[in-house]
Amino acid sequence: MSSENIIEISGLQSFYNSRQVLYDITFSIPVSRVTVIMGISGCGKTTLFRHLSGLKRTAPGQISIDGRDLGSFSEENLMAYRRRIGVLFQSGALFNSLSLAENIGMPLNVHTDLAPETIRIMTLMKLNMVGLSDFSDFMPSQLSGGMKKRAGLARALIMDPEILFVDEPSSGLDPITAAGLDRLILSLQKTGGMTIVVVTHELESAFKIADRIVVMDEGRVLAAGAPDEIKKSSNPRVQQFLSREADPYKMHMESYHQRLLGEQWRSQ
């Protein structure tokens, strides 16, 4: 393993029942950099995200964390790995029965012996970081989608993780809130030296924050490199994605008819 890479993925494949969703994924994630995993909806980004965060572990191939295979981690090692990471889910994944402050302070409550007052102060600091310090006693149901996402980010940061995984930070957000999240991600990397992995399909956001971009399509890595290298990629599918061109209409109709008619379609 290169000392510059904190995570190395090689030959990873993934399945849902018998359906294969990832094919031979190989790339690395450099330490203290922002890596953006990009691709159209349904290309396998979120499945890869689940593998990286240790939620899905049984698969052919390897994910090495500091040179050790994540798939072979004992439960104690997996727990230790999870204390090193912070994860922001697409929906924020806040617990509906807890207030915002209780949600964000939860990892500290469970994993540390800190006094409740200290936890409260740390929680407010993180809430302040994401601009939600006035909402600490609100319930998740009283917040907008963007606020939930920011609160989810505060919770992901509460243990000061080494690696932050972020799933679709800008989806469903207005441009101003999305830009605010991008700025926050950049400042975390620049000031805290955090390794950040962002899964997104938002081109503007990706090129604004990424040190390295991985482009995926239909469960495969099409290209990986610095943003400028990706822009110059000779892969037509990458260029199609970057220029936001729709797939030809005929192709959709063909696959639609094929799904509808099955063997009958082939024989026609």
Added chain:
Amino acid sequence: MVNPVRSLGAYALRQVYFVGRLGMFFLYTLRGFFRPPGKFWPTVKQIQFIGTKSLAVIGFTAAFTGMVLALQGYHTLARFGAEGWLGSAVGLSLVRELGPVLSALMVTGRAGSAMAAEIGIMRIEEQIDALECMAIDPYSYLSLPRLLASLISLPLLTGFCDAVGILGGYIIGVGLLHANGGAFWSSLSSSVDWGDLRMGLIKSVCFSVLIALISVYKGFYAGVDEGAFGPEQVGRATTSAVVIASIAVLISDYVITSIML
């Protein structure tokens, strides 16, 4: 064409898988005793939800069951001039059978369905994934407090059901049908002994484990096997939690009765 043998085999395999995974789920839940977070306040909260909030529905069910038992029992016993045994008939029916079973079925319908739905929503909204990513044991956090609360609440609810049912039977038998009040209580106290109460207690303890385990399990794995996470999966998990838990209660009732009688 669908091969019936193959379908039957696939169905059998699915059931074996269900039982195996449910068993593992139970073990993981018990392991939660030794893992953070603390269980006291979450368990108290669940006792309030499973126990306190079920009092009204169980009270109504028990009262009317006791009343109808007295009504039916009085007319049957009167044919043999044995109205004096009304207290015994109502008491034994409730303490041995109807108290534990009705309480369990009411708790399944009210609290079991809510547990399955709540945890199913947590599954589809990635909250269970979030727990795992925060290195918090979801079995310890979600399943164990509900199991403990059910274990504490259901035997108490069963006692409450027995008491209200007997009172309902007394009101109808003695108040409305003019059976002898002294005979009602004396036949009740001479027939219902510690063995009957123990049977009711053992049943309610077994039922409480089944209800909590099946309800939480169904919510916990909502959509997991299909790889699809939406409201439809939560609805299906809730329905199957209620159906499976109710059937499990009735089957285990027969098994326990046949062992203890």
